[in-house]
Amino acid sequence: MRTILVVQGKGGGPKTATVRNLAVAAAVAGRRVGTLDTDPQGSLTHWHGLRPADAAPIIHEQRPLGAVTERPTPHGLDLLVIDTPTAVENFPQATALLFDCADLVLVPVRPGPEDLVSMQAMLPYLRARRRPLRLLLSQVVPRLRETADARAIVSAMGAVAPVEIPQLQEVPRSFIAGLGTAEIPGTRTGPLFRDLWLHLSAAMEG
Ligand SMILES: Nc1ncnc2c1ncn2[C@@H]1O[C@H](COP(=O)(O)OP(=O)(O)OP(=O)(O)O)[C@@H](O)[C@H]1O
Numbered sequence: 146m147r148t149i150l151v152v153q154g155k156g157g158g159p160k161t162a163t164v165r166n167l168a169v170a171a172a173v174a175g176r177r178v179g180t181l182d183t184d185p186q187g188s189l190t191h192w193h194g195l196r197p198a199d200a201a202p203i204i205h206e207q208r209p210l211g212a213v214t215e216r217p218t219p220h221g222l223d224l225l226v227i228d229t230p231t232a233v234e235n236f237p238q239a240t241a242l243l244f245d246c247a248d249l250v251l252v253p254v255r256p257g258p259e260d261l262v263s264m265q266a267m268l269p270y271l272r273a274r275r276r277p278l279r280l281l282l283s284q285v286v287p288r289l290r291e292t293a294d295a296r297a298i299v300s301a302m303g304a305v306a307p308v309e310i311p312q313l314q315e316v317p318r319s320f321i322a323g324l325g326t327a328e329i330p331g332t333r334t335g336p337l338f339r340d341l342w343l344h345l346s347a348a349m350e351g
């Protein structure tokens with residue numbers, strides 16, 4: 146089993162949207178997928194409860210970060226995707242456990258100054274964990290000057306996923322439907338999340 150930890154600094158998003166869309170992309174590709182919601186706010190858990198009965202199965206568990214005292218060891222999965230709350234630094238031991246079990250740490254970054262400052266502040270912590278890392282530009286508005294600036298800044302921070310997720314209303318809409326965009330025909334981000342899964346899957350094998 147492979148484990149992807151989705152984590153971020155102080156900035157607000159989009160962790161949960163990344164977790165659920167990545168989990169769905171892997172599930173529709175035929176993998177046995179689990180999700181772990183360590184955010185006490187439980188939005189991933191809420192989304193999972195909305196999944197239609199005939200949607201690709203995703204095994205879900207909710208365990209607030211403060212209650213994580215051992216490495217998660219779900220059985221019979223190909224992939225576990227872990228969602229985290231915003232201030233993981235408040236739970237250093239639990240967070241360290243999650244980093245220890247991560248085959249890859251995925252950090253979504255929005256191309257704005259606040260998120261980039263927050264990302265910069267978190268870099269020393271991320272690097273000290275010594276886990277394979279990918280930064281994911283998300284909620285991107287392609288033609289903005291800030292987007293071009295952000296591309297340059299994040300590529301100097303570490304390995305950037307070769308896929309950018311645009312800012313599109315189909316993403317919040319898929320939350321309410323209990324779906325990921327990879328299982329909604331005609332979405333623009335669906336194929337992008339599938340590409341992201343293929344990239345991360347190859348990165349974890351390599
Ligand atoms: N690509 C996108 N396009 C448009 N809206 C998006 C996109 N990705 C996420 N969002 C929206 O942005 C908001 C924040 O995203 P999300 O809930 O994933 O952030 P988060 O990091 O999990 O936040 P929190 O720290 O509160 O858990 C949500 O309303 C979500 O639907």
Ligand SMILES: [Mg+2]
Pocket residue numbers: 160161162184188189228229
């Ligand atoms: Mg969240």
